[in-house]
Amino acid sequence: MAIAQFVVNGLLVGALFAAVAVGFALIWGVVDIINLAHGEMVMLGGYTAYWLLSIATGTAEGSVLLFLATLPVVVVVLFVVGYALQRALVSRVIGTDIFLTLLVTFGISIAIQQLAIQAWTANPRSIQVAFADPSLIVAGLVVPKMKLVAFFGAIILTAILYLFLQRTRTGRAIRAVSQNPEAAALVGIDVEHTRAVTFGISSAVAGGAGAFIATILNIEPQMGLIYTLKSFVIVVFGGVGSIPGALTGGLLLGTVEELTAGLVSSRWTLAVSFTLLIVLLVVKPQGLFGTEAEE
Amino acid sequence: AGNGSDGEGGDGGGGDTITLGGSMSLTGDNADLGRLYRDAYQETIDRINENGGVEAGDGNTYELEMVLRDDSTDASTSRSIYQELIDREGIDYLLGPYASSVTLPASAVAAENEKPMVEGGGASPEIFSQGNEWIFGLLPTANKYAKSYFDMALEQDSAPETVAILAEDDTFSQTTADGAREKIEEEGLEIVVDESFPTETSDLSTNLGRVRDNDADILLLCAHQQHNIILANQMESQGVNVDAAMGTVGSLNESFKGEVGANGDYIYGPTSWDINANFEDPVYGGTQDFVAAIEEGYDYTPDYHSAAGEAVILTFVNAFESVDELGPTPVRNAIRDADPFSTVYGDVSFGDNGVIDKNMLIRQWQPDPGLQTVYPSSVAQADPLYPMPDWSER
Amino acid sequence: MSKSTDSDDTGMTAATANADDAVLRTEGITKRFGGLTAVDSVDVEVHEGEIVGLIGPNGAGKSTLFNCITGTLTADEGRVTLQGQDVTDWPEYKIARAGLGRMFQETRIFGGMSVRKNLLLAAQEGGADIGGLLRRPDDSLLARTNELLEYVDLGGLAETRAGRLSFGQQKLIEFVMALMSEPELLLMDEPAGGINPSMLENLIEYIRAANDEEEATIFLIEHNMDFVMEIADRIYVLAHGERIAEGTPEEIQNDERVINAYLGRE
Amino acid sequence: MADTILEMENVVAGYGNTTVLHDIDIAIEDEQIACLIGPNGSGKSTLMKSIYGFADVMAGTVSFRGGEITGRSPQENLANGMSYVLQDASVFPGMRVHENMLMGGYVFEDDEQAAQRAEELYDEFPILGDIRDQQAGTLSGGQRRLLELARALMVDPEVMLLDEPSIGLEPKFIDDVFERIEQLNELGTTLLLVEQNAQKGLSVADRGFVLASGEIKYTGSGDELLDNEEVGRLYLGG
Amino acid sequence: MSTESDDNGLLRSVLPPERVDQLFDLCGAHGWKLILASAVVGALPPLFGLREGYMMTVISEMFLFAILALSWDIVGGQTGYPSFGNMAFFGIGAYTGAILLKDFAVSFPLAVVSAGVFATVFAAIIGLIVLRLRGHYFAIATLGVLLAAQQISRNLEITGGASGKILFDVPPGVVFYYFFLGVLVAEIIVVYYLSSTRFGFILNAIRDDEGKATAMGFNTTYYKTAAWMLAALFTGLAGGAYGLFNTFIDPQTAYNGAWNVELIAMALMGGTGTVAGPVIGAFGLHTVIEYVETAFVGWQLVMLGLAVIVTVIGFPKGVVGTLREYANEMDYYERGGMAATDAAADGSGGSDVAASTTDAADSDADTEVTRDE
Ligand SMILES: Nc1ncnc2c1ncn2[C@@H]1O[C@H](COP(=O)(O)OP(=O)(O)OP(=O)(O)O)[C@@H](O)[C@H]1O
Ligand SMILES: Nc1ncnc2c1ncn2[C@@H]1O[C@H](COP(=O)(O)OP(=O)(O)OP(=O)(O)O)[C@@H](O)[C@H]1O
């Protein structure tokens, strides 16, 4: 199989990793939280879409349009979940030690995971989208349709987020809080609210990505961890807090993994990504798009 | 002796009780399978008690009691659960956990404390190659999981010449793949794709592309339900048109078919138990009664894990009935020396290494009427639909 | 103690006259940030036992010059000599070990440690042998920490976590730490900012005493003119990265260029 | 006499379990300049923080124009027309100087308005205009201080709390800043400053407070305090 | 000082601030006695009939986790380099031990020591790379090290690949009990001693402001690496024995990422940057986990998650940290925080100020400054 095909495969799933990681990068950079429950937001997004479709059609199958129609609901639901988590729990340990936020989110992560198992069993699930088959063949390259939709979906989610941060007042407030919360309060920003909004947005984007993941891969209560881990890697590729960085990082990670799978062996994919992570950190500690001022 | 067998709990109304205890994957990745064992254990024990309990060889009648804890498939948790059951709860008869990686350390606890452990959830041959005399397994060992699949395929008209293997890189799946490779070599087939992938892999496109490009005749996926779903969903989009495809674990569950819908048609899976057979059973009467009991009581169709679970209990019961005096050692010896006895799972007896001698049957999801046993022909309900139709023709 | 009375702004005369006892000498230090030349070919020289001031408008490059001397920044051009040794390319810690102490403009103390530990740490700067690393502080050191803390009115707070102190208190701690380390040469970046005037008088006294008794050499940046004029033997003036004057306090106060660029007319 | 605009009654305040201020009673009148002096660690910054919602008020009340504002959040206070310049660094280091100025106008709904106001301030502090595109994290100490002061002026506050405005500034700018303070006051702004440069601070002040050990030890007009021998000896230096 | 809050009154009478410092502070007067007493108490149960395998296992695991948490804290708490990758040392130790025992038939003590040595050497090499990074980046890099090590072990021949290594001939539980206890006591002594030396101060200084520490003349790389290697040594020793203790290791068990988070949780709950904190945290959390496992079958992880959330929110500084903070606050009053300036305000002259504080400090000197062995 051609290298080009590996790259295409990589980009197609990479966009999803990217959409997941974007949210992770955002709260890490802004609220200074390593959100270990981020993968669970992806999971919850996937389940929300799954159940919405089940309610609408009786089975978790539907047309593309029907599926896309669930997205706004998913995004809103996950926004609320994220906002509430931040307000109710995480905010209580912010500004102390970054590792406390880590523990709280760790607690949230296992609690959500286990509750999800209780609610939905550990069985993996996937959404069947009717139009998905068969694949497009472009210049000899196989491009599954639904993956293409997910690819653009993920890119669009990321782009909206980026524009939001750059262009809107809330976006500016979010950036201000990330750089100096005390000063942000000084200029009239409601820091707590802003942090919660950030958490909400991050969860919403992750949830949106989760919905796409449910259509092209599958979802299960314990799926979160690997997405959290990949987000770590991607954030390093791109630089903490950088949206374009996370997007590029996600695409890059997908590509590297599929190239490894194609050219070497898929058993080495994770070993290669994690080693690359360390190498990159050493060579370019600020990430490809890092903006953090040097200390 | 037998200090675990007098009703310490004292809650069992009249008479003595024997307590069976174990750890199981009740949460975590394997919770769905763990549940099959738990339900089968519980149902069987309840029925035995309803029928008056176990008439042990020592002349007394005992009620059975079960303590089952959750290890969420974590070996270290499981170990300490068994320690606790033995030391704290005074349990002498151990029900094995699920998954080889957990069973192996657990079997060491059993050996160390000299308590017999009967298990229906760990299939790695390693468990039985340690010279451990306290462990008994009811599943065919992992290296046998894929063999019948090749036997079946080779019997077909346009027999396969090339094989693709995709294997998850956990102990169990790797051992299954090893067994398959051995078989493939024996039969003179050619392996054209042989790839392992990490458990965390969520996308098989590149590997399936490889299978397509190498024109493999048949495909074997050594992995769990999650990857079987991905396989079913991605075979079409990657244009993989093989004559047969089998997934080793989880491909026969209803939940698998429910998730993948028509994409799951024609996929094969192995089972150590023929749900349509009718083996005699002292508790339920026969296999069909067992199936009916589980369907009625728990609202799902049992599979081989369930049946193996039933046989775990019966293995102990059979031993209790044949010893003169209850106690871990006599019971262990009784299990080892038992003549074959019939259960819903089939005839049970253990080889010198403690493992049952059993081969896999092959079942296939057929568009109509659904899941069918297709191999071996002696028990087949239908002929395999082989080769499976190209995607363009479905 | 040698004082240069030379107001010639090339500064070369001072250098040649006292070449032997120069603790610090910079030659042609230049540091650029993008298009901005923050420090432009600056020569300074500080002699043993001297207290030298460095003044100049905001953004003149004073802190940047300090950073180049201490190795926090690497100068684009020029050399730094410390007690005759060329330390231009040395890593920061090695320069510090060679006897250079430093107080930052933004107070930097170890907020998670007690005040006393901060001082002990500073005091034990010096040898890096294993024995020294693994020894526990002795009584004479503890006594010295008490003495210094009392001097700045912080005797009662020895065991308090340093991060809890007020802005000015932290500054005092940093000041005391600098003294504790007994460096050959001490660079201080605005030590007086935020310090209560009464306390400042104590500090001046103390610096004087240290200077007299122990021949401590001090190079300090300050915007508080009363303070710097009172304490400095000699002053350099920087503006737009360039050295525009050098001389005694009286000379500086009357220098046209300094008045125009910095002091303003009274 | 003018109205009281800012008042603290029996305020006890501090951080967590640590009490720093004991029973503070002060009143600041409208359109006055008040100056707070005292030794390091006496609680001056804490007093300001307890007005603005950065420190915990454990007892007592803080009121603004007669309404109670105890425990209000900073952004509520800002909306009320109070602005605050902290003693420590409070710029957004990753943003340019100009972006920092715009953030100062965050409460304006209209971005244009903020941009306009920033231009006005650049005219007043040309040195800031020169470095408007520099990252705030790389400014020199004095440049940064100036930016903080200018940013607080973005909103045209009714009351300004200034914690040691002169720190790190060159003599010329100190004069500028104090001139500016008097100007603002003439235009109707009430100011509460903390100054270690007490001569300067008290000389512009209508009212002075001496804080020691978390208690108000002396109050009086600026000149009275300057002339008070004891105050001079203890807190102003020789 | 009249406003000193009353709720502290009770705590004060039960636990005076000096006592807190003496108990938990690294320079506390009774530290050595406390350590000795604990070690003796720890060593007694098996001698007095604790033969029960279960208790033995549980307590051994507590010691094990205490070793791991304290090791984490040397770098994460004392030095401020929070690592997600400490379990890499554990895994390397575990594999070294297992391979030596199984494939080279080396004796148990030699295998364990080699495990410690290997882990330390590995730490030295990796440390030179990752310790150049700070904060977030360091955290991720160490996670990368852990995951990469796990993946590599999964793909190598000598490690047994995904199937891992089985070690079936296990010594009795009491061996591990004393082994883990011994390592733990040794580690406590080392850390306790070091934290009152200049080496310990430097680690704390690196945590608080590494730039300033460098400016003061400390080659921080050197000290960080030393701390990192020390942590690796103890973690590796524990790992070396663990393979045999567990009878089995595979990449999942040996490089257990969840454990790595548990370690951090233990250190944080007990109080980072202290000696007692991580040990107390390990004992406490492990007890909770054991209890919840039997009491809430099927829900134990939910309970664990909630327990972690509640504790962290309730005691953000950890148990020991909260106590020390309290001691610090009390200390602030005791020593009169602003007594000095009070004196000034009362009218004594500038020079008298110094004198009056001298007195205050002198009278306190015997409780605070001096320390006996
Ligand atoms: N990292 C940097 N990048 C860009 N410009 C910088 C950087 N650091 C300093 N500068 C600029 O260099 C000039 C000199 O700064 P420096 O801090 O040395 O001034 P200073 O003389 O100490 O002033 P102050 O008295 O205000 O502290 C300033 O204009 C400052 O903005
Ligand atoms: N975050 C804090 N937590 C606990 N105590 C604090 C904290 N900040 C300050 N303090 C204590 O409160 C007291 C008063 O501090 P504050 O900052 O108000 O003093 P200040 O008068 O502004 O001093 P300076 O002139 O040095 O700025 C100090 O003794 C300090 O130890």
Ligand SMILES: [Mg+2]
């Ligand atoms: Mg400066």
Ligand SMILES: [Mg+2]
């Ligand atoms: Mg202050």
